[in-house]
Amino acid sequence: MTWSIIALCVLVYALQWLIPNDEVYQDFAYATALTEVEPWRMFTSAFLHSQGFFLHIVLNMYTLWIFGRVLEPALGRARYLAVYVISALGGSVGFFLLTPVSMNGVIGASGAIFGLFGALFVVVRQRGGDVTQLVVLIAINAALGFMVQGIAWQAHLGGLIAGGLTTAAIAYAPRGRYQLVLQIGGMVLVVALLVVITLVRMNAVGGSLPTSSDVSSI
Template identity: 40%
Template sequence: MDPRPSGTPHSDLPRCYRHPETETGVRCTRCDKPICPECMISASVGFQCPDCVRSGSGTGHAAGANQPRTLAGGRVAEDGHLVTKILIGINLAVYLAVLSVGDRLVAELELIGYAFSPVLGEVVGVADGEWYRLLTAAFLHQEVWHILFNVIGLWVFGGIVEPELGRVRFAALCLLSGLSGCVLAYLIAAPTQPSLGASGVVYGLIGAWVVLARRRRHDMRPVVLFVALSLLMTFTRPGISWEAHVGGLVAGALVTYAMLHAPQARRRLVQYAACGGVLLIDLGIVFARSAALT
């Protein structure tokens, strides 16, 4: 018998194909891929992997108690990129609306703290009660290069993060990242500097990707290099709302860390509390900044 303890770097056990950090001695009875306890789905004989069950090639009870779960505890969906596609569709739809309507729509939806709009001919802004701008600005673009960059970012990083979190948790992450980016821009750049774009969401997904890479025990050097280069571009290129980038990055990393490291027994409670905590911080900042501006 091998005296080495299980889980050491020298263990000969294979690693789960969905959770490379977890060693296992169990394999799918259909495709023979190694699967950990989190991925095992009871079948008539042995266990099967989520891929075989989802494709219909297995006989496991996917709708039962052993339904496969994502790394964060969400349900494994057949289309692991559905929310990402919806977000991209919303951004493209709003961009087409801007092309049709013009500057007036931009003036109605962009992030403004408290200022006189020459287009609308009136005082507008979050401090004037238009809180919706904190969300609509995160889906608004004027320049083709701007929306192209953000759509590519949503597709690349959304494709990595959404399958790991599940639809509901991923949607919450995106909304909180976009909101937090706008809130930090409102706090620092308000009242007169307008801001728009899905960059807060994209950087929130980058923050989530960093946490996921560390959780999966990937080589962090290329991850850190990419984040460093992204932040360098953020702070050195003119016309970039660094506040939205940093706010989204921090919120995305915090929310994802809570989702992935919540104790198994209280996973949902901790995840809900983390999302609620970020939301309360955002609301507190908005209330305080609005009071200061008005």
């Protein structure tokens, strides 16, 4: 799954360059003002990367490869993919919750990758390992979100929490006949929580959200 996700991100990045008029970005980037009318952007934006900063995709894919090599065997393909996708959603929810409503686009796999940070933290703790170095790594990367302009720390935070909660539902489910059911139930609860947070935020901003007829370019 790790290589599949990397391949998909690279393919989408190539399409960003090949398809004219910035169409891929316009159609799939996430903007908080589009949450109600085009909610799928909360997922699709995680597969787009900045064309103006090549290291954006390079660093994200390298980090994905490093963490994926550890987490995919530990969690299993399906669970690993679930953690990644839910973390991507969590990143968008975090950005929606902690930023003003606007048509400014946000893209990148960073929210999902921070979810993998949270996932590895849970896995290592559950197995009794030392998480000191991982905590330092998370802290350094989190700090960059406040120090470097253009980095959405809100998405990092949302992804980190979503990834940690999803993995906790997997790692701490009691062994036995109903383990898989409990794991799936836990993951569903995390998604439900993210949906509820999104709905509450949408209700709070109310008139700031456009209707489908009001949507303009991001």
